[in-house]
Amino acid sequence: MSENRETMKIAVVGKGGVGKTTISALLVKVLSKKGKVLAIDADPAGGLSAALGVKVEKTLEDVRNEIVNMIRERYDKVEVASSVDYKVLEALHEHEMFSFLAMGRPESEGCYCQLNSMLREAIEFLSTSFDYVVIDGEAGIEQINRRVMRSADVLLVVTDTTKKGFHVANQIRSVAEKAVMFRRCALVVNKVREPLEVVSKDFDSVFLVPEDEVIFEFDVEGRPLLDINDSPALRSVEKMVKTLLSSEGDLLA
Amino acid sequence: MFEEVVERIRAYLEEGLKRGSIHEYHPFSFKSWDRGRDVVTRHDLAYEMGRQDSALLILWGRAENKAYISASSDGSLAVIVVCDVAWNGLERYECFKALREAFYGLNLSGVTIRALPSQAMVWLRVSKEASAKGFSLGVFARAVVEAMNSVGFVRATDVILLTSREEIKALKDVFNRAKKIADALIKMHEEKVLNCEECDYKDVCSEIPELKMIRDKIVRKS
Numbered sequence: 001m002s003e004n005r006e007t008m009k010i011a012v013v014g015k016g017g018v019g020k021t022t023i024s025a026l027l028v029k030v031l032s033k034k035g036k037v038l039a040i041d042a043d044p045a046g047g048l049s050a051a052l053g054v055k056v057e058k059t060l061e062d063v064r065n066e067i068v069n070m071i072r073e074r075y076d077k078v079e080v081a082s083s084v085d086y087k088v089l090e091a092l093h094e095h096e097m098f099s100f101l102a103m104g105r106p107e108s109e110g111c112y113c114q115l116n117s118m119l120r121e122a123i124e125f126l127s128t129s130f131d132y133v134v135i136d137g138e139a140g141i142e143q144i145n146r147r148v149m150r151s152a153d154v155l156l157v158v159t160d161t162t163k164k165g166f167h168v169a170n171q172i173r174s175v176a177e178k179a180v181m182f183r184r185c186a187l188v189v190n191k192v193r194e195p196l197e198v199v200s201k202d203f204d205s206v207f208l209v210p211e212d213e214v215i216f217e218f219d220v221e222g223r224p225l226l227d228i229n230d231s232p233a234l235r236s237v238e239k240m241v242k243t244l245l246s247s248e249g250d251l252l253a
Numbered sequence: 254m255f256e257e258v259v260e261r262i263r264a265y266l267e268e269g270l271k272r273g274s275i276h277e278y279h280p281f282s283f284k285s286w287d288r289g290r291d292v293v294t295r296h297d298l299a300y301e302m303g304r305q306d307s308a309l310l311i312l313w314g315r316a317e318n319k320a321y322i323s324a325s326s327d328g329s330l331a332v333i334v335v336c337d338v339a340w341n342g343l344e345r346y347e348c349f350k351a352l353r354e355a356f357y358g359l360n361l362s363g364v365t366i367r368a369l370p371s372q373a374m375v376w377l378r379v380s381k382e383a384s385a386k387g388f389s390l391g392v393f394a395r396a397v398v399e400a401m402n403s404v405g406f407v408r409a410t411d412v413i414l415l416t417s418r419e420e421i422k423a424l425k426d427v428f429n430r431a432k433k434i435a436d437a438l439i440k441m442h443e444e445k446v447l448n449c450e451e452c453d454y455k456d457v458c459s460e461i462p463e464l465k466m467i468r469d470k471i472v473r474k475s
Contacts, residue, residue, distance in 0.1 A: 036296050070371055076439070078350070079370040082357045086367040086376065090304075094295035129292040 009133040009149060010244070011182070014158030015168040019190040022215055023158050024136035025051035025225040026237040028098050034245070035131030037098040040123070044105040048136040052100060053224030054093050059104025060119060063087040067115055081118060088122040097226065099130070124149055151181035154244055157203070158188045161196065173202050184247065188240070205243065209236040254345060254438070254463040258431045259314035259335055265424060266321050266413065273324060274420075280320040280398045280412065283391035289362030291380065299384035302377045303330035306418050308428045309368055309375040311352050311435075313338045316411040318402070320394035326416035331424065332375050333413035334397060339406045345463060346442045349435065351404050359400045364388060373432050390414050433457050437464055441471055 012024045025048060028039045041048035041056075049056045067083055093100040101123065127133045127149070135149070157172050159165035169187055176182065187203040189196065191211040198206045214231035218224075228234055269275030293301075306329035316337040336352055357368055363383030367376040379388055394412040401410040415421060421428075437454035441464070449455055449468065458464045 036294065076370075076443070078354055078357060082368050082370055086369040086374070089292065089365070089367055089376070092294075099294055125290070126292050129294050129297075 007127055007130055007133060008154070008245075009127065009135070009152045010154045010156060011135045011137055011149075011152040012156045012158060012188075013137045013172055013176075014188075015165055015172075018158045018160045018165055019209075020158045021047040021051050021136055022219075022225065022233070023156065023188055023190060023209065023237065024048055024134050026228075026234055027134045027241065028052060029226050029228070029234070030238050030241045031132045031134065032097040034241075036129070038127055038130040038133045039098050039100045040133065040135045041100070041102045042135050042137045044103070044138070046102060046104070049100065049102055050222070051225045052095070052098070053226055054095065054100045054102075056093065056100075056102045058091040059102040060088070060091055060123070061104030061106060063091050064115065064119060071115070080115065084115070084118045084122050088119065088126060092126065101126075120149065153183050155182040155185040156188050157185065158190055160191045161189060161193070170200075170202060184244075186240075186244070205247070207236065207240045207243070209233050209240075254434060254461055255312040255314055255431060258310075258427055258434070259312055261427045262333060262335075262413065262424065265427075269321075269323075269420075275321050275323055275415075278320040278322060278391055278394070280318060280391070280395040283320075283389065283395040284387060285399075286364075286388065286392050286396050287362040288360055290360040291363055291365060293363070293365045293378040293380045293383075297380040297382065299379050299381040300328075301379070302326070302328050302416065303332075304374065304376040306421060307331060307375045308333075308415075308421055308424070309370075309373045310334065310428060310431045311349075311356055312336070312431060313348065313352070316409045318398055318409045319411045320391060320398070321411070321413040322390050322394065323414065323416040323420060327418055329416055329418045329421055330375060330377060331413075331415040331421045331428070332397070333415070334401060335411045335413070336401050336404075336407045337409040339408050341406070343406055345467060346438055348406065349438055352401065352407070355400050355404045355407075356397065359396060361388075361393070361396055364393075373428065390416070430457075434461060434464065437461075438467070441467055 010027060012020050014020045028037055031037045039048060039052060066087060067080060070083060071080060091101060155176055157169045159169040173185060176185065184204045186205040186207060187200055188207045188209060189198055190209045192208045193211050196208060200206055210232045212231050212233035214228055215233050218228060266275060270277060308331035310333045312335050314335050316335045334356060338348055359366060363380040365378040394414060397412045398410045401407050433454060434457050437457045440454060458468050
């Protein structure tokens with residue numbers, strides 16, 4: 001990790017279908033030119049792996065299940081803690097441009113609060129080795145908070161241009177206010193077709209990302225978004241990153 | 254408890270020393286290394302060892318603060334730690350737990366050490382920075398000796414680092430035997446009621462006198 005730099009954690013949330021995963025993948029692409037990136041797919045649907053061209057071999061849910069089985073046979077705190085650290089590192093997919101962790105779909109029954117905490121701590125500790133962490137989440141941040149990390153520096157709430165989308169974004173924002181620690185919350189309006197003015201006092205900033213034929217083509221062809229060289233959406237995300245990094249720099253200073 | 258295992262490892266070491274495939278060192282001749290928890294990722298990775306082709310044994314027996322390291326490496330890693338223990342009434346299981354915690358608690362700056370106890374696997378990742386600053390298996394051996402010797406009842410520690418698949422394969426039976434003994438010890442202390450007739454560890458518990466004694470004591474108590 002670059003010296004004297006704190007890890008910047010960006011959580012991307014929003015209603016299904018608004019393009020969270022696209023925004024996350026483009027963020028990974030842009031940020032990977034600036035430093036070490038850990039991409040975390042926290043959406044059980046698991047779209048970020050495809051958007052980044054990653055073949056997932058092991059998810060954190062697999063790790064959790066392996067440890068749960070181990071606990072069923074024999075519980076030993078030292079062994080469990082050691083195994084969690086080993087298996088989380090094993091689940092890390094290391095790409096040339098970024099590293100990747102898939103949370104997977106929660107399946108196992110029963111409450112293993114201590115194990116969940118150990119897993120979250122292992123992810124949080126792993127993240128300290130990176131300059132940036134991008135978390136592609138579900139609609140709300142509560143699940144990220146419970147399973148991935150206790151806090152984020154930037155919460156990006158993604159919406160499309162529909163009234164319903166804005167309504168859900170505002171709801172997510174107000175729930176997040178009570179549930180999670182974050183320093184900055186921005187609204188990302190995705191798939192914008194025509195000039196649009198968005199004023200919102202609930203968000204620290206608003207970013208517009210245009211609807212993009214290139215993204216559409218890549219999605220149709222199943223090609224990873226990392227391969228996009230230039231497109232309107234990518235340029236918007238580059239601008240967004242520039243703004244976030246300068247404002248985050250101010251916050252960290 | 255581990256006498257037979259340690260003797261077989263020592264016999265293997267003697268052969269290796271004669272052949273020149275294993276070298277003996279004084280661990281304190283290597284530099285001391287700062288402690289620190291780091292996850293070494295691909296971008297910073299100089300080299301990694303172990304993981305699939307690995308073994309980890311923490312045993313007690315005769316030891317004199319020595320390090321034994323293979324002359325050549327193919328990325329495999331077996332870490333064998335033998336501690337000379339001052340028993341003074343110390344329970345075997347308490348000793349086992351303390352030694353294990355001392356090893357698992359070892360964190361070195363610029364290095365990631367991971368252990369998977371259930372499969373006796375170990376994984377070492379060394380950063381470019383640590384490698385450039387002189388981190389080596391000798392430095393690792395010294396750090397292990399220091400960590401183990403910091404346990405109150407440990408008088409001395411030998412660390413054996415085997416770094417080829419062939420060596421690990423040659424000692425496979427010994428590793429399996431040691432793991433079975435350790436697993437039997439854990440099982441005896443974690444199961445409230447022992448059903449020895451149907452237990453997978455019946456053989457080692459019947460053969461190893463110390464395990465037999467512990468088992469008899471637990472059975473008498475229950």
